Amino acid sequence: MPFSRRNFLKGAAATGAAAAAAATVTVAPAEARENKTMPPKAVGLLYDSTLCIGCKACVVACREANDMPPEVQTADKLWDTPLDLSGHTLNVIKLYAEGTAMHKDQVKDGFAFVKKSCMHCVDPSCVSVCPVSAMRKDPETGIVSHHPEACIGCRYCVASCPFGVPHFQYDTPTPRIEKCQMCRHRQAVGQIPACAEVCPTGATLFGPVAGLKAEAERRHALPPGQSATFPRKTVDDLADGHTKAVGHYLPATYGEHEMGGTQMMLLSGVPFDKLGYPALSETSNASVSESLQHGIYKNMAAPVAVLAGLMYAAHKHTKHDGRDED
């Protein structure tokens, strides 16, 4: 074929058309899958930063309940001092501090505590991306569990979690992914998650997600400064509750909409992004990814059709030179 302008343009036009077709497939809205919906018997945690006193009893209880070794950082190796979530720590309490850090739940010259553990997303990225179904979401309770016996250690879950939760162990030849599983082994025998069980102020509460959401709304409606009763351990456990002045809540519950909603939710007096909880879209990343992937590969129709065309062309173009060609 002569290398002419006409042929060049023909080629360019064909490539452009193919690219345009592919682009249409790529963004076809008809294939879009919506966010997944909250499971019927969803359970979760509500963490209230204004109630937290930073005692870290939940960090210790979590370690014991999940049989995790202490993380030592000091020379004498006498302290369990986890700095953040890790391959050996499933739950931490962190501190926000600014300026003189004199006033609780205040941005300027203030401080606030924050809990970090798995959010148990309604539409989790980790479950969507795991190539071997080692991350699973319980269809009833919505607990996101991890199954090391299936895991290949590819760390796609670590890379894709919008909250930075699953952690991998880089310090062993037989590593595991670790993350909070809402003490599903305790729930299986009628107990509640260890962090909620030991929290002395009810800053971490366990319960049905609907009940936790109602409790969050109640707190938002309470007048700041007035005294009110707060449940401990579980959301309906007012008998064991305590009375305390209502904090200055920001008018939002983190986790209600982020990434299509999460089963762990947070209340705070300090903006969530200052506590390490970023602003996120309401559309889950999993739904965007799956819409795109399944849009391209719907019923494998496109690949099969393309393969048929390729086989026809390859057959036609190789059959005549069978003598000594490849």
Add this chain to the structure above:
Amino acid sequence: MSKHAPLGGSLVTRTTVIAAALFVLSLVLLAVRFLKGLGAVANINNGYPWGIWVAYDVVIGTAFACGGYAMALLVYILNKGKYHPLVRPALLASMFGYSLGGFSVIFDLGRYWNFWHIMTPGYANPNSVMFEVALCVACYCVVLWLEFTPAFAEKWGGPALKRRLNNVLFVFIALGCLLPTMHQSSLGTLLVVFGQLIHPLWQTRLLPLLFLLSALAMGFSIVIFEATLVTSAYKRPSEARILAFVTRYIVVLMSAYLLLRWGDLAYEGKLGLVFSSGGLSLMFWLENILFALPIVLMGPKANRVDERLQFLSAVSMLLGGGLYRIDAYLVAYGRPGWHYFPSVGELLVTLGIIALEVLAYIVFVKRLPVLHPVHASGETHAVERAPAALTTE
């Protein structure tokens, strides 16, 4: 007589000895990784769980190995017979590139002993883009070795086996064109789920298309790159005239790529970020300049037969495609407070894998019928075959 012949010559040269030494060194480092864990060799961490063993060895490595894919499309699907001498060496490089990409996955997997789960019903998760990539890459590795069997058959099998092979080869050729189309685009789709963790200059739903177009252009570029190196290293006659035709496919593909990438940024209202993203703006511009260079250089007809400009265009395209992938997977990815830069050990392992690829390539072209033989006239076989196509230029 076959149109291909082994180059012959000694296998022990300075290049092969250095390559072998680098590979042995990487094996030592890998032994440490298997005894002590990934962290003992690699700098990857829970903020950057994927390092260069994923971004280079798998993502860039397989894109560099798209020469076989690109040439098979050209010769067997679009029926451009004149490129035939370029097919077998390209397939060979692809075969090694993909096989070693697959091998790299194994040592990057934390729980490699379970790797078979990914293709096992009951474990496999079709929602996972990685499932699709793994399945396609594994199948394509097999297909590449099968596509290359005519070379083995010529050496050891005899004409009967070769004839039988030819009757079914079209199936493998077709698969060899479909599978890379699927997984090279999926290597882009893989990043979509990262959402806001990837800078908006890179995060787009066009990722699969941008990855596919650039992978194809990298495939054509690696053919030019390798042909030029082989010509110079083994003192063979220049293939510049036939490579001139290959360059225009790069021009077309990358024009489409740049149009789509910039059109998407404009459509999404992200054009301002092109200047306002600090170091990332710089990386973005560097990529785009490297992508635009082959278009600028290979646009004028007179330049296309210039061996040096061809080589420069190919290198620019390969660097651009590589940088685009490093940026999308590592530089533009991140969480506050985390840092990653590959360790010396990590880099040496990657270097060892590249060295093994070079070593195997040299052994194969010297011992197996891969390249078209040079005739007394100094022309290779195919140029004799297709004079019309070239003289009408």
